[in-house]
Amino acid sequence: MASQLKIKKIQRALEHLSPHEFHCTLCPQECRVNRQEGEKGVCESGVLARLSHAVLHFGEEPVLSGYQNILSDPLNKDSSSAGSGTIFFSGCNLKCLFCQNYQLSWLNQGNNLTPIELAETILVLQSQGALNINLVSPMHMLIPILRALELAYKKGFHLPVVYNTNAYEKVQTLNLLEGIIDVYLPDLKFFSSDAARTCTNRPDYFQYSSLAIKEMFRQKPNLKFNKNETVLEGLIIRHLFLPGMLEDTVNIIEWIAGNLSLSVGLSLMSQYTPCFRPPKAIQKKLSLKDYRQGVEHAQTLGFETLFIQPELFESDEHLTPDFDKKIPFKWK
Numbered sequence: 082m083a084s085q086l087k088i089k090k091i092q093r094a095l096e097h098l099s100p101h102e103f104h105c106t107l108c109p110q111e112c113r114v115n116r117q118e119g120e121k122g123v124c125e126s127g128v129l130a131r132l133s134h135a136v137l138h139f140g141e142e143p144v145l146s147g148y149q150n151i152l153s154d155p156l157n158k159d160s161s162s163a164g165s166g167t168i169f170f171s172g173c174n175l176k177c178l179f180c181q182n183y184q185l186s187w188l189n190q191g192n193n194l195t196p197i198e199l200a201e202t203i204l205v206l207q208s209q210g211a212l213n214i215n216l217v218s219p220m221h222m223l224i225p226i227l228r229a230l231e232l233a234y235k236k237g238f239h240l241p242v243v244y245n246t247n248a249y250e251k252v253q254t255l256n257l258l259e260g261i262i263d264v265y266l267p268d269l270k271f272f273s274s275d276a277a278r279t280c281t282n283r284p285d286y287f288q289y290s291s292l293a294i295k296e297m298f299r300q301k302p303n304l305k306f307n308k309n310e311t312v313l314e315g316l317i318i319r320h321l322f323l324p325g326m327l328e329d330t331v332n333i334i335e336w337i338a339g340n341l342s343l344s345v346g347l348s349l350m351s352q353y354t355p356c357f358r359p360p361k362a363i364q365k366k367l368s369l370k371d372y373r374q375g376v377e378h379a380q381t382l383g384f385e386t387l388f389i390q391p392e393l394f395e396s397d398e399h400l401t402p403d404f405d406k407k408i409p410f411k412w413k
């Protein structure tokens with residue numbers, strides 16, 4: 082019954098979204114390209130979904146990946162350790178200069194899949210015991226993803242759908258996803274236009290992402306969990322600390338507290354490693370002192386569901402992927 086409702090919402094969304102294949106203004110880049118004719122916008126997407134990997138991911142927040150420590154107990158297959166069924170899409174509509182997934186976002190590595198093939202990929206992850214389907218950078222692939230989801234629901238798909246986005250999105254597009262997306266997982270990357278201009282050349286990043294996240298919050302204001310404490314629905318906002326940008330971080334944390342709620346999930350990430358073409362200002366490591374100061378600020382404000390990475394990470398650790406490998410992460 083729930084899947085019937087989802088199918089109807091997907092069909093309605095596709096009616097509104099399909100014209101973008103001929104004149105794409107899905108996101109704030111507003112490239113106006115005809116994807117059906119092979120024209121490519123900033124995201125370099127066509128009409129088919131292009132993706133690099135579909136894997137069980139054990140390094141997301143525990144409410145997404147499960148609570149067992151796969152690194153110390155890799156053979157444990159109980160239901161709370163199955164991992165997040167993560168699909169890494171190629172291309173990106175934002176393209177941060179320091180992107181750790183640059184092989185996908187900038188180099189567009191991956192293979193094109195038909196909606197039937199993508200639906201099969203989703204169902205395989207479900208059969209492997211995935212706790213959810215985690216769509217990484219889905220916005221520019223929205224139309225083929227929805228076509229695949231419709232097919233997957235018709236074949237018994239039933240997991241929570243996680244929308245893992247850079248948040249450089251339009252409210253009108255997100256509005257059509259109401260009732261389809263279960264968990265919104267946006268990054269909120271930059272507060273100041275200077276920081277956004279330096280790192281992405283999109284000084285209007287916060288203007289769009291703040292409105293987009295407000296829309297996500299309108300749709301999913303409350304976090305809900307199953308008995309294993311993995312998330313069923315809600316909003317979890319991620320923020321990656323950048324070196325020397327503590328003021329931007331503090332402004333972001335205060336904006337979330339003042340404009341949304343202290344009960345949204347907030348994931349404060351320390352895993353920054355300079356990748357690809359990092360701007361000069363951030364060609365260094367994050368300071369642990371800055372990270373701790375930002376975390377303490379969030380704790381003082383009273384965020385109820387806070388995810389923290391208690392240490393700084395090195396570039397060769399499991400959180401920096403290599404998408405040239407069959408398994409991009411080092412789980413063992």
Ligand code: SF4
Pocket residue numbers: 105106107108109110111112113114121122123124125126173174220221
């Ligand atoms: S989705 Fe891609 S082609 Fe469409 S407006 Fe955004 S960047 Fe441009």
